[in-house]
Amino acid sequence: MGIEIFYFLIFPGLLFSGIAGGLISWVDRKITARVQFRKGPPLLQPLYDFIKLLAKETIVPLKGSVATYILAPVFALFGATISAVFILLPVFGLDSGFNGDLIVILYLLNIPSLTYIIGALASGNPLAAIGAAREMKLILSYEMPFVLVLISVIIKSGMTIRFADLIAYQSTHGSLIGSLSGIIGFITLLMCLQAKLGLVPFDMAEGEGEICDGIIIEFSGSILAIFKLTKYVMFIALPAFVCGLFFSGLPLSGIDVLWSILKLLVIVLLVTLIRNTNPRVRIEQAMKFFWLWMNLFAILSILLALLGI
Amino acid sequence: MNIKDLSFKKSLWVFHLSAGSCNNCDIEILDLLTPRYDVERFGMKLVGSVRHADVLLVTGIVTNKTKPRVLEVYEQAPKPIIVIAIGACPCTGGIFASGYNFAGPLDKVIPVDAYVPGCPPKPEAMLAAVMKLLGKPASEQAKES
Numbered sequence: 001m002g003i004e005i006f007y008f009l010i011f012p013g014l015l016f017s018g019i020a021g022g023l024i025s026w027v028d029r030k031i032t033a034r035v036q037f038r039k040g041p042p043l044l045q046p047l048y049d050f051i052k053l054l055a056k057e058t059i060v061p062l063k064g065s066v067a068t069y070i071l072a073p074v075f076a077l078f079g080a081t082i083s084a085v086f087i088l089l090p091v092f093g094l095d096s097g098f099n100g101d102l103i104v105i106l107y108l109l110n111i112p113s114l115t116y117i118i119g120a121l122a123s124g125n126p127l128a129a130i131g132a133a134r135e136m137k138l139i140l141s142y143e144m145p146f147v148l149v150l151i152s153v154i155i156k157s158g159m160t161i162r163f164a165d166l167i168a169y170q171s172t173h174g175s176l177i178g179s180l181s182g183i184i185g186f187i188t189l190l191m192c193l194q195a196k197l198g199l200v201p202f203d204m205a206e207g208e209g210e211i212c213d214g215i216i217i218e219f220s221g222s223i224l225a226i227f228k229l230t231k232y233v234m235f236i237a238l239p240a241f242v243c244g245l246f247f248s249g250l251p252l253s254g255i256d257v258l259w260s261i262l263k264l265l266v267i268v269l270l271v272t273l274i275r276n277t278n279p280r281v282r283i284e285q286a287m288k289f290f291w292l293w294m295n296l297f298a299i300l301s302i303l304l305a306l307l308g309i
Numbered sequence: 310m311n312i313k314d315l316s317f318k319k320s321l322w323v324f325h326l327s328a329g330s331c332n333n334c335d336i337e338i339l340d341l342l343t344p345r346y347d348v349e350r351f352g353m354k355l356v357g358s359v360r361h362a363d364v365l366l367v368t369g370i371v372t373n374k375t376k377p378r379v380l381e382v383y384e385q386a387p388k389p390i391i392v393i394a395i396g397a398c399p400c401t402g403g404i405f406a407s408g409y410n411f412a413g414p415l416d417k418v419i420p421v422d423a424y425v426p427g428c429p430p431k432p433e434a435m436l437a438a439v440m441k442l443l444g445k446p447a448s449e450q451a452k453e454s
Contacts, residue, residue, distance in 0.1 A: 037344055038347040038349065038350070040347075040349060040350060041349050041350060041352055042319070042352070045319070045320065045352055048316040048319040048320040048352055049316075049352070050316075051312060051313065052313075052319075052320045052363070055313045055316065055317065056363075056387050056388075056389075057387040057388045057389075059385075059387055208356075208357035212357040212358045213356065213357040213358045213361070216361075217358040217360065218358075218360055219361075224360075224361060
């Protein structure tokens with residue numbers, strides 16, 4: 001019992017993934033700044049943002065469901081943290097997990113997006129409702145290719161649905177990114193990552209220009225701080241998941257630590273460069289992109305995996 | 310200095326409120342947010358919703374028509390909030406001070422923390438106003454810019 005609480009609260013859980021995710025979000029902002037020939041924010045900027053938001057006044061909407069409004073970000077943080085624990089333990093090679101934990105991770109990764117929708121609808125703001133509708137359509141679009149890519153990875157690495165076994169298979173037979181089906185699957189998963197993290201070109205749920213931050217428009221103070229912390233945790237959980245699926249995990253022993261950090265940073269660099277070189281697409285364009293092209297890519301990846309390429 | 314005040318000073322999120330300006334000061338504010346001036350190195354960024362704001366940049370004259378709106382936006386913002394009057398119009402009324410519809414300078418409507426006069430003020434002037442307001446020593450400003 002004690003070790004589970006330690007896992008959840010301290011090491012791969014809340015404290016570690018909050019700090020590491022904050023650092024990754026700083027890397028993201030710094031790369032963005034360098035792309036635009038700027039200097040960028042200081043290293044502790046995510047911490048300053050978080051503490052400032054905790055200390056600000058929290059406003060609760062007069063019309064709307066107050067309990068749901070306050071609890072939604074808390075549940076988002078729960079979902080993000082527990083998925084980070086399930087992802088990071090096998091990825092770091094600390095725990096072998098249980099049979100079928102890949103499916104559990106798939107479900108848990110959806111909890112933050114779903115609670116964003118519930119929280120936005122509970123605030124009673126019409127712009128938040130538009131943002132929630134867009135987020136819902138986005139989930140419907142990216143979930144299908146996401147699952148198909150996972151199936152391709154499972155077929156390629158010997159029909160196992162235990163995340164630790166996938167990583168063990170890759171460390172003996174070589175990373176999946178070395179094969180053609182792996183490359184196609186990686187491209188598809190990178191696009192799904194962009195949508196799951198809510199970054200440009202798929203950030204229409206939080207469009208600043210048109211719907212004033214969309215789903216988080218009414219959130220302020222400490223509730224917004226919990227939202228930010230959820231974003232930080234997702235910023236480490238999802239790139240680590242991709243590393244586990246295609247780059248044979250992030251081992252922590254000896255010199256491998258540097259190699260692991262490099263793998264994580266390469267994924268973050270790719271995500272940031274996509275975010276910086278693309279405009280925001282409309283929701284129906286995003287749906288068309290995922291349902292048509294990304295699904296085709298994912299099915300192609302499955303076919304190649306079946307042929308063993 | 311305690312960590313709460315430090316974090317507040319290091320992470321100012323700006324919301325832009327136009328109380329009926331001629332669009333000149335608004336363009337200068339947009340200039341301030343371009344990569345050339347890079348306000349993100351001080352932790353500032355533009356937010357889309359007033360619920361996230363720490364700084365309210367008000368431009369334009371406050372007329373009888375916009376006065377209730379300005380008040381409402383101010384009340385919607387979470388406290389503590391810094392209000393900065395950008396340009397001659399919210400500071401004094403400018404050339405519209407004798408207009409029939411003029412509801413007084415901005416500080417007659419909501420409490421104002423800093424005034425940046427000019428028609429329009431330069432982006433450097435706005436940045437200097439924020440830095441002075443936060444009480445940063447001049448040597449540190451020169452080092453960071």
